[in-house]
Amino acid sequence: MKAVAVFPAEREVRVIDHPEPKLVSATQAKMRVLDVGVCGTDREIVSFQYGTPPEGSDYLIIGHESLCEVVETGSKVSIVKAGDLVVITVRRPCPHPECVACREGRQDFCYTGDFTERGIKQSHGYMTEFVVEEEQYLNPVPRELRDVGVLVEPLTIAEKSLEQLWTVQSRLPWDRHRRAVVLGAGPVGILGAMALKVEGFEVSVYSRSPNRDEKNRLLGALGIPYIAAETHSTEDMAQMVGPIDVVYEATGASSVAFDVLKHLGPNAVFVFTGVPGRKGPIPVDTDEIMRNMVLNNQLVLGSVNAPPQAFESAIRHLGIFAQRWPDTLRSVITARFPIEHALDALKEQAGGVKNVVVVAS
Ligand code: BGC
Ligand code: ZN
DSSP states (O other), X not given: OEEEEEETTTTEXXXXXXXXXXXXXXXXXXXXXXXXXXXXXXXXXXTTSSOBOOXXXXXXXXXXXXXXXXXXXXXXXXXXXXXXXXXXXXXXXXXXXXXXXXXXXXXXXXXXXXXXXXXXBEEOOSSBSEEEEEGGGEEEEOGGGTTTGGGHHHHHHHHHHHHHHHHHHXXXXXXXXXXXXXXXXXXXXXXXXXXXXXXXXXXXXXXOOTTHHHHHHHHHTTTOOEEETXXXXXXXXXXXXXXXXXXXXXXXXXXXXXXXXXXXXXXXXXXXXXXXXXXXXXOOOHHHHHHHHHHTTOXXXXXXXXXXXXXXXXXXXXXXXXXXXXXXXXXXXEXXXXXXXXXXXXXXXXXXXXXXXXXXX
16 A cells, blocks of 8 residues: 655655555554645654654654544444544553553653654554554544544644643632633644634734735634734734733744743743754843743643543534634645645645645545
8 A cells, every 4th residue: 555654764755555454453443544634743754853663664654643434443442433534643652661651541741752653753654545553542533524634633732732721720729711822823823723712712823924814814714813923023912912821832933932931921821832943052031031930920831742632622622613613624724635746745835734645535
């Protein structure tokens, strides 16, 4: 079957022929891959900055944002049947008995770093025709979400952050979640902004984008103001927005993030989800940041990957987005490419928001 693979040693990415997987246990299901989303992580993998093939393989099949259709189930599989749509989680537990996080099924909090991630770290991904997986890693998606289901995984990044936010903010004996600023207007930022909006926040997006008008229009349709970083300093933004309760960072641009950190409101939380590349050091006024953080009881939180609960919330939220904003939600997917042209989908696109590789329809 066809698969898109990166060969790190040869520094090559190509569409290859890979053996079709078979069920090897009663608790597994076999899926036909329908859609695979492309994100910044994939672009880093195909430029050889990130990503590791499985042991003994000289290539890694990429792709971790999936939407699949079940074609076959083992005799002990009960949550899905042939024909059902599923999104598969990304991270698998480390093998160490002492890792309480992985032993509890919370490998998104793995202590040892020896977890694997499908399509990213030591495990093949989903940009191929068929995959086999244990039932516990499958998340059923309703048919109505067929056209946008591939957005579930990027949305789980926001869902885990939200779960963390509610947990840490339970330190405040009252309910106040009013104003949120999202940094970045890529798919993770836009989907995060939608989730925050649905959760009742007044949301603004602060971003640098080559296609400002398109982002403006898209977010405008959600009732979310878009503040362009090219024309508004972080001070301007903070003035326009008022005291910020939550910043949801989704760019990996650390200098902007630390500038915004200075404008965080009292008792607020700043959530980092972007992973910056390794560039040189940049100067920051650490005294100012530390002073603000102490005098305002602020929290900075990093969040990576997502547990099954976050997939459930993402599927539920996506259903709400699809009812409230059907056209805007669909417009988050800006281009679809057949698997033969997957390499084009992986190129940085000045125009679009989310590129999707269509494996089967
Ligand atoms: C994926 C996460 C993953 C992270 C780090 C992201 O693109 O969405 O699931 O944990 O990359 O590898
Ligand atoms: Zn991703």
